[in-house]
Amino acid sequence: MQFYRLLVQHRLLITINLALIGIGIVAFYAICDTSCSFLKGDIFGIDLKYVGYGYMAAVIILALLKQDDLLRMLVASGIGVEVFLVSFQVSINVFCPFCLAFGIMVILMYLVNYERSGMTNKWYQKLIYFFGDAKIPFTDNQRLPLLAMMIIGYIFVSFSFSGSATPAYAADNKTIPxxxxxxxxxxxxxxxxxxxxxxxxxxxxxxxxxxxxxxxxxxxxxxxxxxxxxxxxxxxxxxxxxxxxxxxxxxxxxxxxxxxxxxxxxxxxxxxxxxxxxxxxxxxxxxxxxxxxxxxxxxxxxxxxxxxxxxxxxxxxxxxxxxxxxxxxxxxxxxxxxxxxxxxxxx
CATH class of the missing domain: 3.40.30.10 (Glutaredoxin)
Known part of the structure; x- marks a missing residue:
């Protein structure tokens, strides 16, 4: 219980450090100097590594501003994105350790910032709010189940993501050179x-x-x-x-x-x-x-x-x-x- 109190007390600082580690993971992947991995992708034409930088920077800004609810929403949407990206890697049977490590940072930030205060007595509402919730900005204490943000993140990236892990040549000679x-x-x-x-x-x-x-x-x-x-x-x-x-x-x-x-x-x-x-x-x-x-x-x-x-x-x-x-x-x-x-x- 004391550990949980310490976690809650310092979770914004922990979140910032996890985000910095995430930025470091992306930077290390980007500057590989002996080999290039080819789990490539972009969202609306923006390379995933820049999306990663921007995402972690947004997390840090919200943590510094102590915007706990917006932070939870952003991290939850990141969970949805990571679920899609991991399923993409599974589908083509090529796994990027850097991408998976980045995903672990997102999961840890979600767990550190987890809150669940919108519980009700109905079983389906309990199920929905099991993943946590956050106060909707500019409302009278209305709360949004974070499961909704996860679904939004998943749907968003499923429509905006383009990537490959093995070469995707568009389509003859007789034999290769x-x-x-x-x-x-x-x-x-x-x-x-x-x-x-x-x-x-x-x-x-x-x-x-x-x-x-x-x-x-x-x-x-x-x-x-x-x-x-x-x-x-x-x-x-x-x-x-x-x-x-x-x-x-x-x-x-x-x-x-x-x-x-x-x-x-x-x-x-x-x-x-x-x-x-x-x-x-x-x-x-x-x-x-x-x-x-x-x-x-x-x-x-x-x-x-x-x-x-x-x-x-x-x-x-x-x-x-x-x-x-x-x-x-x-x-x-x-x-x-x-x-x-x-x-x-x-x-």
Missing amino acids: SYGNGPWELIIFTDYFCPPCQFVEKDLEPELERLLARGDVKITFVDYPGHGKDSTLYAKYFLYAVAANKGYQNIMKTRNILFSLAKQKKINQENALDDFLKSQGIALTIIDPTLLYKEWMTLIKRYEINQTPTCLLRFSSTYTRKYIGSESISKELIPELQKRFPPGKSK
Whole structure:
């Protein structure tokens, strides 16, 4: 009982600290420097991380102003939003630990600020008010069941949310871009707009060119559209370049240009990208990439890829090792490639 009194006495301070932790979780997720997770989403076009910042900032403001009832309403609506987002993750079987941690902060704020004073004798009213209530502003002590705010939050986000956790390519050549032959295969999963991927492909480039020149190691490129339409556009034009010229020198040049453009974030229109690639001497053949997208998706699901950069080194079906993040690829994969396939030797 004494603990409860202390909790009630300091709950606004506790709420502020929980909100600050929530902001820290979002910030940490946003500045990941070795890998990018692709549980992406937005509400009315606003990225979820900015919605998270705004939500927690609003919680802090209401707590500082000691607006307990409005605070309870806001937190309860957040519960509804989190229920939807968790169900979304369950539906596509990809879970974001940062998103779940943020949701835990919302639940804790709800529990800390929980009040239930609008109970009645009728069983259905008891059920409705079981989730707590809050005084409606500008009314004569009329109280709103927080279950209503949860439902409102759920409905709101169900109509306004757009997101994906695995790439959602819009919709053919024959096969996905692969080069070389042999029992060993290196599969590279990257996204042009993922900063760690931009670093990794540049770091891998000398090894890839060496292995491609050997021709006895199969190298497969899988473009992962974690940044929505921009990633999909660049992936499509990579396939156009492959269709026009399958030589590995052309492929490496094309990827180099696309990663450089993505890093600068200057071109996101199809006509402009088409013109720029042609100005750089990249031939393009327009194809329907639908089947290639499906093949990429098959690989992504088969190897359970949910972040980039990720590389797989495989030996037929007997050996598979996954390297996740720029640090692992730079410090573990590259030395492994140099060890297994030494320069100047061909197997």
